[in-house]
Amino acid sequence: MIQWIKKRKDYTDIEAVEALQRRDRRMEDWFYHTQKRYFDEKFNQVFFDKDRKQEIFQCAFLKLWTEIDNGRISVRDEKVCRQQNDGVYRPMICTLQTFLMAFAKNEYRELIRSNKEEYVAELFDDDGSAEVTMTFDSAESIEEQKNRIIDACIQQMSPSCVEILTLFYYEGKSLDEILNLRGDKNTSKNGLKSAKSKCMNLLRERVTTEMERYHIAV
Amino acid sequence: MNEQETLDQLDECIVNRLGERQMKLERMEEMERNVRTVPFIQKPVVWITTVAAACVLALLVVTPLFQTTTSPLDEVGIGCPQLTEYRAAMPETAEIQRLLDQKQWDDAMNTTEKALRQSDEAVEQLASTISETDAAQQYELDAEREMNGELRWTYIYLLVHAERYAEAQKELSIYLQQPAEHHEKAKALADALKKK
Numbered sequence: 501m502i503q504w505i506k507k508r509k510d511y512t513d514i515e516a517v518e519a520l521q522r523r524d525r526r527m528e529d530w531f532y533h534t535q536k537r538y539f540d541e542k543f544n545q546v547f548f549d550k551d552r553k554q555e556i557f558q559c560a561f562l563k564l565w566t567e568i569d570n571g572r573i574s575v576r577d578e579k580v581c582r583q584q585n586d587g588v589y590r591p592m593i594c595t596l597q598t599f600l601m602a603f604a605k606n607e608y609r610e611l612i613r614s615n616k617e618e619y620v621a622e623l624f625d626d627d628g629s630a631e632v633t634m635t636f637d638s639a640e641s642i643e644e645q646k647n648r649i650i651d652a653c654i655q656q657m658s659p660s661c662v663e664i665l666t667l668f669y670y671e672g673k674s675l676d677e678i679l680n681l682r683g684d685k686n687t688s689k690n691g692l693k694s695a696k697s698k699c700m701n702l703l704r705e706r707v708t709t710e711m712e713r714y715h716i717a718v
Numbered sequence: 719m720n721e722q723e724t725l726d727q728l729d730e731c732i733v734n735r736l737g738e739r740q741m742k743l744e745r746m747e748e749m750e751r752n753v754r755t756v757p758f759i760q761k762p763v764v765w766i767t768t769v770a771a772a773c774v775l776a777l778l779v780v781t782p783l784f785q786t787t788t789s790p791l792d793e794v795g796i797g798c799p800q801l802t803e804y805r806a807a808m809p810e811t812a813e814i815q816r817l818l819d820q821k822q823w824d825d826a827m828n829t830t831e832k833a834l835r836q837s838d839e840a841v842e843q844l845a846s847t848i849s850e851t852d853a854a855q856q857y858e859l860d861a862e863r864e865m866n867g868e869l870r871w872t873y874i875y876l877l878v879h880a881e882r883y884a885e886a887q888k889e890l891s892i893y894l895q896q897p898a899e900h901h902e903k904a905k906a907l908a909d910a911l912k913k914k
Contacts, residue, residue: 532749558746565742650735662736669729670737703732704725718728 513580513596520568535561538597539604552611560603563655564596570648645716653706660685661699668696790910791878796903799872810836811865814872827876834873837866867898878907883914 511519511530519527539557567573573582573592580596581589592599654662667673667681675689675696682692711718798818801811810833817826844859870893877886890908898904 529749646731650732666736666740669733670740718724
């Protein structure tokens, strides 16, 4: 009985992916906590920046969850597969946990490299030369393809840009409200307004370019 | 579709995906809060253990209440016999009374049985040799029968006390053959024993 009490229900990666794609809240809870526990156990062996621990985990988990949600990681022929850059779905050779840690390592490297952007000029992702490379399965709907492109482009934007766009366009906050929320990150309302426009234009441009590249109607 | 409409549609898609991302972030914050704020008492293992312990405790407390432990002696209202009146008649009766007073049931049982068998023999012998015209002999027989009755009644009490109901019923049937002091109670006891 003690063994039964102690034992937590474990799900396979296949069950997790399918349930997350169904937006199963219980699975979301289980998946989040399982990954968090694993990350906390391995963190000290891999990373040395304890202040950024939660930030690293959140970015990595969000990335993994987004890929599962938009279908880039999905179950095909009873295997968890990920779409590669050549468009073909191949079975993943590691578990989702290991994949999460790979994302986390990338996040860690990015954080060390970038050293925080506080000025308007640094709101944009380096020189924009990074491309979104993906191809699509012919069976996927246009909607799925568009979503994947937009997610990837958002991923490439700087965190500040994403925050401003989300607050303004998604949450419908005014510039004054955003200025208050962001505190010292923006020096003036005009600066914020300018940043908002530049961020949105850049995002639109990237999304449009990618969609045209893949011959998807905007 | 004109350019503006196209842009509007694109913006709508972008805003939708920004929204999806934001909802995931909020959901992650909610899950993070749940990790920290689940009280100990709400953990399933605590609940299961508490309920199981409560059930066991309830069983231990309630089960004895449903067990029938009433002796037929209590049902009928029969107290420990008193042989003090007959102490002078037989030395054994004093010993039996002492043992009853000290609740030495096994010794009392053995002594009483021995005395009863002796008394049975004495009654049989007297009854077989008595002269109907001899008042003294008749008196002696009556006294012996009375003593025999008391001894038998004490023996019956001790048998029922020891839950030797079959033997008690046998002795009761003998006891009830003659008019006796405890006739009514003996009858009630015999009925009570039949239900056992």
